Amino acid sequence: MKNVSVFFYILMLIVSVLLNACRDENVVDDYESDNKIAFIQIHEQVEALQTKAETILQAEPLELKDEGESQVKLFLHGSQSDGILFSRKDNSEETPQTKAMPIEEMYDRFKVFAQSYKADKPTVWTPNFINGIEVLKSENYTTNRYWPDAGTTIEFVAFAPSSGVILDPLETTPTFHYTVPLNVTEQYDLLFSTQQTTVSGGKPGKVPLKFKHVLTALKFVANADIKKGTISKITIKNIRANGRYNALSDAWTLSEKKFDFWVDLNKGVTPGASSAPITLPEQTFMLLPQVTSDDTMIEVEFTDSLTSTKRTLRAPLTNIDLQQGKTIVFKISNSNIIEETFFDFKWRNTANVVDYRGLQKLTLQWHSYAKSTYKGDEKESPLNWMVEYSVDNGTTWSASKPDMIENFQPQGLGSVTQQFLDLKIGPSPALQLTPLVDNPPVVDFNLSNSTGADQIENTANCYIIDRQGSYRIPLVYGNGIKNGQVNESAYYNPSHSTFTAHPRFWTHTGMGVTDPYIYNASIGENQQDKEPFDCVLVASTGEHLISDVKLAENKKELLFQIKRVYITQGNAIVAVRNKDKTIMWSWHIWVTPFREFMGQVKMRHVNRQTDKKTYYTALDFPLGWMTPRLDIAVHYSRNLQLRFTQIKTGKTIHLTANQLNRRPPMRGTSLLYQYGRKDPYPSEYGVNELKYYNGYSMDHKPHGQNVELSIQQPHVISNSSRPYRFVNLWDMAYADYNVADKLDVTKTIYDPSPVGYMVPPASIFDSFLVRMETETGDLKFVNLSHYETQNLQEVWTFLSSDKTTVYQIFFPTTGQYNTASTLTDTNSGFYWTAHPAGQKAGRSMRLDPTPYIRTFWDGSKERAMGVMPIKEEVEK
Structure with a gap:
C-alpha cells in the first residue's frame, strides 16, 4: 500500500534549505565535510497561471x-491545474505546488544514479560512478561516495520514492522503466531530477537536485x-x-x-x-x-x-x-x-370520529417507500417512519402513546404495498359537577384578575362566579381594559362614518368614551354626572344570591358578597349610579357550577369556495344558562393529533382523531339579549326568573334614538330598533351589511360576553349545514344529531356537517322577545351573531321543532334572543 504520509507531503523542502531554493540552483555550495557526496532537494519551479488556477479540459461535460x-x-x-495537488498540514485549501509554496516535509529517501567522465562523454549512459544508491534524509542526504579529482564531470539522475523504477541499460541517455500499480492506494507521485556537475577543486558542496513531477494526478x-x-x-x-x-x-x-x-x-x-x-x-x-x-x-x-x-x-x-x-x-x-418518495397516511373511509365511549375502531391506510428509476428500470424500497402524538392541539409532541389510546401498535417499518393500521381510543373520562358549596371561598377577589389580585388584567360586562366570597369589580366600560392595557379599539374606530358605523361609542350621557375608567370620563356638564355615587342590585334570580352591593371607598370599584348559605346557580345585574340615581353602567353576574366545563367545544367553519378553515371555541353554554338538573356527568370532546414522519426524507403527515363530547340533554333556560345591548332579560321559566330590586322593574317602552338610554335602563326592553341602527355595536371594525364571509369580530364595550369571549361572527353557524336549499330558499339543516322534548322544552344537540370536526353543542329553546316585547316562540331557539343584516335587522340562527334550522335568519334588532359566545382567540 502507498505510504499516506508520502502522498500528503510530496516534494516538501526542509525549512532550513528554503532560502537556498531561491538562489542559482546550479551552484555547488561550500560544505564542510570529509569530501563525501551529499545533496539538497529542490522542488520543481512551476510557472503559476496568470489568470486562473485551473483550465477546463472541454466545454461540455x-x-x-x-x-x-x-x-x-x-x-x-x-478541470486541469498546474502542479500536483496535495493536502497541507494546516488543512487549508489544496493548491498547485510551486516553488513559492512553503514546504514542510519531503520524501525521507530517494535513489541516485550517476556517470562520470573527464574527457569525451560516453555514447552509452552508464552508472559507472553511482549505481542506485539510496540516500536517506536521516543521514542528511549524504552518500558514502567521495568526490573525484578536479575536472571530472558527473551526471546525476535521482528519483523518489526509491522503489518501483528500473534503469534501462545500454541507452544513450538515462532511461528508466516504470509500471503504475493497478490499485490506486498503492500508487505514488513519481519525481525525477537530473543534474550535471563538474568538479573544480577546492571544497565541494551539496549537489542541488531539482525534482519534477512526471505523472498525472486524477481526483474526483x-x-x-x-x-x-x-x-x-x-x-x-x-x-x-x-x-x-x-x-x-x-x-x-x-x-x-x-x-x-x-x-x-x-x-x-x-x-x-x-x-x-x-x-x-x-x-x-x-x-x-x-x-x-x-x-x-x-x-x-x-x-x-x-x-x-x-x-x-x-x-x-x-x-x-x-x-x-x-x-x-x-x-x-x-x-x-x-428519485421519487411516496408517503401517505389517511383515515380509511375518511372516518376519524369516535363517540365518548370509544366504541368505534379507527383504521389508518398507509404506505411509505422510495422509487429510483434508471433507464426505465424501477427499484422500490420501503422507507421507515415514526409517529408522534399531541393531545394539546399540537402545542407539544411526544413519541410516547398518551393514555387516551387504548390500542395502537405502530411498527414504523416502511411498505411498498398499501397497509392498514387500527387505532382504538378509550372512553372519555366523566367530569362530575362540583357543588357550589364545596368550592373554597375567596376574599376581596378582583374579578378582572385571573388570580383575584389588585392589578386589572381584563374587564367585561359579564363575570362568571362558582364559589362563595367577597368580590369587587373595577368601574370600567365593558372590556375597556385588555391584557392590562387600555383597549381603545373596543370603543373608538376613526375610520368609521357617523351614520351606519359610529366612530366613538357613548356613555350614559351620550358623550363619547375617551377613557375606559368610568370615574375618569368627562361624561356631562354637571360634576355629579361625572362621579360614581353608589352601587345597587338591579335584578337577581334570588333575593339573597347577591348581597352587600356597594361602592368602594375609593369610588373606583363595585363591591358585593355571595354567602355560603345562599349560593346557588343564578344570575344578577349590579350597577353603579351617579348622585341623581342614574345608572352609569351595569354588569351581569352569572353564578354557575358549570364554569369548570366551559370553553371545551371546538367549532370549525369551512369556506366552501376556498376550503379555508377557521376554528372557534364555544363557551358551550348560552349566557346565563341554568338547569334544575345538577346530578350529571359530562364527557368533553378530545382530539388526538398524530404526526407521521418519513425518517429518511423528513416528510410529515398530520392526522387528527376526534372524540365526541357528551352532555345529557336537560331542561334549562338562558338569558335573552336585544341586538347590540349588554344587559340580559329573563325567559319564561321560573328557574331563571329575574326579580328586580331597589325600585327597578322589568318594562317595555321605546328608547327613542339614543343608545345612552339603554345604558341608563338595563331593566327596560326597547320596543324600537332605532337606538341599535348602528352596524358596529358588537363589532367595532364592522362597517357594512355584507356578512356572508365575515369571520372576525373586534369586541366592543357593549359586548355581553365574559372575559376572553365575544359574540360570534355571522358565518359561524354555517358549519352546522350542508348547503341544501329548500323550496323557500332556506338552507336545510341535515346534520341534526337529535333533539329531545323535556317538560315541553326542546333541547338541541349539533354535529358538524363536514363529518371531521367533532363536537356536540347544546342550544336550549328559550324563545324570544318579539317586536312587541312579548316572550314568544318558546319551542324554538334564537341566537344572535355580532353582525347586522341592515339598519333594523341582525343576523341570527333560528331553530324550529320540525327539526329545521336557518343560520342566516334576519331578526329585528328589538327582539331579545340568546347569545352563545366564542373565545376571542380564533385559529385560522
Missing part, C-alpha cells in the same frame, strides 16, 4: 452512460446536484500502465498494453456542497501521461440512499490529454437518476 446506452445518467465535469469531487448515496468504487479502464522515461529529455515512451486501475471507496455523497471530495488524497489516481484512447472508460459504482439500489455507470473517456505534472479534477453529477 463528459457523459457517463451505462453499458453503452445513449441515455445520460452521470456527468463528469473536468462531487458536484452540488449529486444524488444522495454512496460511491463504492471508481475504475478507469484501458489505460497504458508502463513505459520508459527519458530523464534527460523529460519524455515518456509508453507500451501499448492497457490495464484497469481502481480504488475501493465507501464514500457517502450528499447534494448541496460543490466540490466536496470523493477521493481522499491517498486515493488520487497517479497515471502515466498520455492521451486516452477510444476504449478508455470510467466506471462508477453508486448506491442511492433511498432505495439502496446499487448501479454501475460507465462512460468513455476519449481523447483526454493527461499531461505530465498536472492535476485533473472530475466533478461527478448524477442528477438525472430519477
Whole structure:
C-alpha cells in the first residue's frame, strides 16, 4: 500500500534549505565535510497561471452512460491545474505546488544514479560512478561516495520514492522503466531530477537536485446536484500502465498494453456542497501521461440512499490529454437518476370520529417507500417512519402513546404495498359537577384578575362566579381594559362614518368614551354626572344570591358578597349610579357550577369556495344558562393529533382523531339579549326568573334614538330598533351589511360576553349545514344529531356537517322577545351573531321543532334572543 504520509507531503523542502531554493540552483555550495557526496532537494519551479488556477479540459461535460446506452445518467465535469495537488498540514485549501509554496516535509529517501567522465562523454549512459544508491534524509542526504579529482564531470539522475523504477541499460541517455500499480492506494507521485556537475577543486558542496513531477494526478469531487448515496468504487479502464522515461529529455515512451486501475471507496455523497471530495488524497489516481484512447472508460459504482439500489455507470473517456505534472479534477453529477418518495397516511373511509365511549375502531391506510428509476428500470424500497402524538392541539409532541389510546401498535417499518393500521381510543373520562358549596371561598377577589389580585388584567360586562366570597369589580366600560392595557379599539374606530358605523361609542350621557375608567370620563356638564355615587342590585334570580352591593371607598370599584348559605346557580345585574340615581353602567353576574366545563367545544367553519378553515371555541353554554338538573356527568370532546414522519426524507403527515363530547340533554333556560345591548332579560321559566330590586322593574317602552338610554335602563326592553341602527355595536371594525364571509369580530364595550369571549361572527353557524336549499330558499339543516322534548322544552344537540370536526353543542329553546316585547316562540331557539343584516335587522340562527334550522335568519334588532359566545382567540 502507498505510504499516506508520502502522498500528503510530496516534494516538501526542509525549512532550513528554503532560502537556498531561491538562489542559482546550479551552484555547488561550500560544505564542510570529509569530501563525501551529499545533496539538497529542490522542488520543481512551476510557472503559476496568470489568470486562473485551473483550465477546463472541454466545454461540455463528459457523459457517463451505462453499458453503452445513449441515455445520460452521470456527468463528469473536468478541470486541469498546474502542479500536483496535495493536502497541507494546516488543512487549508489544496493548491498547485510551486516553488513559492512553503514546504514542510519531503520524501525521507530517494535513489541516485550517476556517470562520470573527464574527457569525451560516453555514447552509452552508464552508472559507472553511482549505481542506485539510496540516500536517506536521516543521514542528511549524504552518500558514502567521495568526490573525484578536479575536472571530472558527473551526471546525476535521482528519483523518489526509491522503489518501483528500473534503469534501462545500454541507452544513450538515462532511461528508466516504470509500471503504475493497478490499485490506486498503492500508487505514488513519481519525481525525477537530473543534474550535471563538474568538479573544480577546492571544497565541494551539496549537489542541488531539482525534482519534477512526471505523472498525472486524477481526483474526483462531487458536484452540488449529486444524488444522495454512496460511491463504492471508481475504475478507469484501458489505460497504458508502463513505459520508459527519458530523464534527460523529460519524455515518456509508453507500451501499448492497457490495464484497469481502481480504488475501493465507501464514500457517502450528499447534494448541496460543490466540490466536496470523493477521493481522499491517498486515493488520487497517479497515471502515466498520455492521451486516452477510444476504449478508455470510467466506471462508477453508486448506491442511492433511498432505495439502496446499487448501479454501475460507465462512460468513455476519449481523447483526454493527461499531461505530465498536472492535476485533473472530475466533478461527478448524477442528477438525472430519477428519485421519487411516496408517503401517505389517511383515515380509511375518511372516518376519524369516535363517540365518548370509544366504541368505534379507527383504521389508518398507509404506505411509505422510495422509487429510483434508471433507464426505465424501477427499484422500490420501503422507507421507515415514526409517529408522534399531541393531545394539546399540537402545542407539544411526544413519541410516547398518551393514555387516551387504548390500542395502537405502530411498527414504523416502511411498505411498498398499501397497509392498514387500527387505532382504538378509550372512553372519555366523566367530569362530575362540583357543588357550589364545596368550592373554597375567596376574599376581596378582583374579578378582572385571573388570580383575584389588585392589578386589572381584563374587564367585561359579564363575570362568571362558582364559589362563595367577597368580590369587587373595577368601574370600567365593558372590556375597556385588555391584557392590562387600555383597549381603545373596543370603543373608538376613526375610520368609521357617523351614520351606519359610529366612530366613538357613548356613555350614559351620550358623550363619547375617551377613557375606559368610568370615574375618569368627562361624561356631562354637571360634576355629579361625572362621579360614581353608589352601587345597587338591579335584578337577581334570588333575593339573597347577591348581597352587600356597594361602592368602594375609593369610588373606583363595585363591591358585593355571595354567602355560603345562599349560593346557588343564578344570575344578577349590579350597577353603579351617579348622585341623581342614574345608572352609569351595569354588569351581569352569572353564578354557575358549570364554569369548570366551559370553553371545551371546538367549532370549525369551512369556506366552501376556498376550503379555508377557521376554528372557534364555544363557551358551550348560552349566557346565563341554568338547569334544575345538577346530578350529571359530562364527557368533553378530545382530539388526538398524530404526526407521521418519513425518517429518511423528513416528510410529515398530520392526522387528527376526534372524540365526541357528551352532555345529557336537560331542561334549562338562558338569558335573552336585544341586538347590540349588554344587559340580559329573563325567559319564561321560573328557574331563571329575574326579580328586580331597589325600585327597578322589568318594562317595555321605546328608547327613542339614543343608545345612552339603554345604558341608563338595563331593566327596560326597547320596543324600537332605532337606538341599535348602528352596524358596529358588537363589532367595532364592522362597517357594512355584507356578512356572508365575515369571520372576525373586534369586541366592543357593549359586548355581553365574559372575559376572553365575544359574540360570534355571522358565518359561524354555517358549519352546522350542508348547503341544501329548500323550496323557500332556506338552507336545510341535515346534520341534526337529535333533539329531545323535556317538560315541553326542546333541547338541541349539533354535529358538524363536514363529518371531521367533532363536537356536540347544546342550544336550549328559550324563545324570544318579539317586536312587541312579548316572550314568544318558546319551542324554538334564537341566537344572535355580532353582525347586522341592515339598519333594523341582525343576523341570527333560528331553530324550529320540525327539526329545521336557518343560520342566516334576519331578526329585528328589538327582539331579545340568546347569545352563545366564542373565545376571542380564533385559529385560522
